[in-house]
Amino acid sequence: MKLEILAVLSSILVSEAVNFKRSEYSNIANLLQFENLGYNGRYYPVSEIEALNSKDCKCSKDMENPVVFDGPIAPLNEEVSVHIRGPLNLLKFGWYHSESYKFGNTDGNWTRGAFYDALEATAENVTFLGNVGFENVCLGQALIHVDETGISKANDSTILGNVTIPSNYELTIMSDLECSGKECGAFRPDSEAYHGFYGTNKMFLFEFNAPSDLREEDNVNKTWNYDMPAIWLLNAQIPRTSQYPLNPNCSAWNSGAGEFDIFEVMNVTERNHFFSTLHDFQGTDDIGTGIQNFGYLERTPGAVMKGGVVFGEDGSASVFLSNSTSLDSSISNNDLNDWLKPLEDGVVKAETLSTVSLNTASVSSIKTSKSKGDAPSGFQGSFGNGIFITIASFLLGML
Numbered sequence: 001m002k003l004e005i006l007a008v009l010s011s012i013l014v015s016e017a018v019n020f021k022r023s024e025y026s027n028i029a030n031l032l033q034f035e036n037l038g039y040n041g042r043y044y045p046v047s048e049i050e051a052l053n054s055k056d057c058k059c060s061k062d063m064e065n066p067v068v069f070d071g072p073i074a075p076l077n078e079e080v081s082v083h084i085r086g087p088l089n090l091l092k093f094g095w096y097h098s099e100s101y102k103f104g105n106t107d108g109n110w111t112r113g114a115f116y117d118a119l120e121a122t123a124e125n126v127t128f129l130g131n132v133g134f135e136n137v138c139l140g141q142a143l144i145h146v147d148e149t150g151i152s153k154a155n156d157s158t159i160l161g162n163v164t165i166p167s168n169y170e171l172t173i174m175s176d177l178e179c180s181g182k183e184c185g186a187f188r189p190d191s192e193a194y195h196g197f198y199g200t201n202k203m204f205l206f207e208f209n210a211p212s213d214l215r216e217e218d219n220v221n222k223t224w225n226y227d228m229p230a231i232w233l234l235n236a237q238i239p240r241t242s243q244y245p246l247n248p249n250c251s252a253w254n255s256g257a258g259e260f261d262i263f264e265v266m267n268v269t270e271r272n273h274f275f276s277t278l279h280d281f282q283g284t285d286d287i288g289t290g291i292q293n294f295g296y297l298e299r300t301p302g303a304v305m306k307g308g309v310v311f312g313e314d315g316s317a318s319v320f321l322s323n324s325t326s327l328d329s330s331i332s333n334n335d336l337n338d339w340l341k342p343l344e345d346g347v348v349k350a351e352t353l354s355t356v357s358l359n360t361a362s363v364s365s366i367k368t369s370k371s372k373g374d375a376p377s378g379f380q381g382s383f384g385n386g387i388f389i390t391i392a393s394f395l396l397g398m399l
């Protein structure tokens with residue numbers, strides 16, 4: 001299906017470049033872009049969730065009242081949480097928001113709304129959490145505070161130390177604003193529930209090291225997600241209910257609440273390639289695979305990497321690594337543009353859009369009665385015709 005389009009496109013691009021380590025779906029790039037991100041759709045939030053004991057849970061979704069969303073970057077314009085998978089040593093993190101941003105803007109500013117600095121041991125508007133609480137078979141472990149190691153439980157909010165989160169361990173970052181009432185929707189009662197980071201015009205910046213995991217080099221299969229570091233965003237509702245539930249009613253993820261993978265190693269074969277993937281129903285009915293940008297950014301184990309993702313009201317998501325990145329309390333678009341511009345220079349831009357026809361059969365269970373669209377049936381009701389997503393990679397030149 002859509003993957004074929006991308007594969008063909010990427011092989012054309014690969015053939016134009018020399019000295020790439022070839023792989024069917026991979027092109028080295030400096031900047032990975034999604035254009036036309038955001039659509040009119042809906043997802044089904046969890047309305048009830050509870051771990052009844054260590055084995056059973058009770059979850060429901062309100063199928064009569066989906067969340068209907070629309071507009072640039074939707075549904076990722078809702079609050080999102082930030083997730084880290086090791087091996088990764090997070091040195092700095094910042095969330096920024098702006099009144100307005102379109103890719104290439106040189107006027108306007110970004111305001112930092114959350115910040116963490118490992119070496120200074122400071123955190124503002126940041127809460128470090130992990131799936132280290134009460135274990136329930138259908139929900140997994142509850143999301144609660146972690147201590148400075150990032151992988152053990154703490155009784156209270158604690159600033160993460162300068163540590164390397166090991167392979168397969170995950171860390172969650174939320175704001176320091178606790179969910180007080182219904183505004184966060186349902187959340188697991190035995191977890192710690194915080195707000196995520198809001199905005200359509202929002203930016204997440206990171207300084208980090210993703211050192212190679214050499215512990216089990218001779219037996220890679222022993223550890224799940226061995227040496228596959230990642231940084232990604234989820235609709236903040238997802239971790240507040242359950243990230244990896246056995247019961248599909250315990251998370252809004254599968255109905256399309258939204259996930260954006262910023263930097264993700266997908267497998268050990270390409271352990272030094274960071275891919276970026278969108279997981280919702282824009283342009284695909286296969287949320288598990290999602291829409292992966294066909295470029296990748298280079299992971300340099302042992303070096304400090306700097307970069308992140310910028311989302312704008314023009315429906316752009318720009319994922320980049322640039323040593324120019326700095327996490328100041330205010331960032332002008334002039335500076336941001338200076339970081340991004342060189343990444344575009346002298347490179348091949350992939351202009352082709354993937355326009356994907358939607359498979360209505362597999363989503364026939366979605367009710368149409370609440371649809372904002374005018375089409376009478378299923379998927380088309382909310383997705384309309386001609387919804388497509390553009391993916392562009394800026395390839396490194398002919399090095």
Ligand SMILES: *[C@@H]1O[C@H](CO)[C@@H](O)[C@H](O)[C@H]1NC(C)=O
Nearest residue numbers: 024025026266267269270275
């Ligand atoms: C590793 O992941 C990349 C990106 O998704 C994919 O193109 C490649 O085929 C994968 N390799 C293996 C061996 O699974």
Ligand SMILES: *[C@@H]1O[C@H](CO)[C@@H](O)[C@H](O)[C@H]1NC(C)=O
Nearest residue numbers: 107108109110330331332333
């Ligand atoms: C951006 O910040 C600069 C320096 O702080 C300031 O001079 C300028 O007025 C700001 N621009 C906007 C649009 O807020």
Ligand SMILES: *[C@@H]1O[C@H](CO)[C@@H](O)[C@H](O)[C@H]1NC(C)=O
Nearest residue numbers: 146147152153154155156158
């Ligand atoms: C957390 O609280 C429990 C119960 O009050 C206490 O026994 C334990 O020592 C505390 N742990 C830490 C790390 O403070």
Ligand SMILES: *[C@@H]1O[C@H](CO)[C@@H](O)[C@H](O)[C@H]1NC(C)=O
Nearest residue numbers: 089118119161162163164209
């Ligand atoms: C931070 O941690 C890394 C390894 O995790 C270490 O190499 C580095 O020296 C530490 N920096 C400081 C200032 O402690």
Ligand SMILES: *[C@@H]1O[C@H](CO)[C@@H](O)[C@H](O)[C@H]1NC(C)=O
Nearest residue numbers: 113125175177195196197198
């Ligand atoms: C902290 O983050 C929350 C949630 O996104 C936001 O509402 C709040 O304004 C932030 N606080 C500051 C001081 O920026």
Ligand SMILES: *[C@@H]1O[C@H](CO)[C@@H](O)[C@H](O)[C@H]1NC(C)=O
Nearest residue numbers: 059060061062063247248249
């Ligand atoms: C999920 O919720 C739906 C609607 O409330 C219900 O019909 C279904 O049985 C539930 N599934 C599970 C596995 O609990």
Ligand SMILES: *[C@@H]1O[C@H](CO)[C@@H](O)[C@H](O)[C@H]1NC(C)=O
Nearest residue numbers: 300302303304305306322323
């Ligand atoms: C960025 O900095 C890292 C670490 O200092 C270095 O290894 C890398 O070569 C730099 N990249 C560029 C493009 O200058």
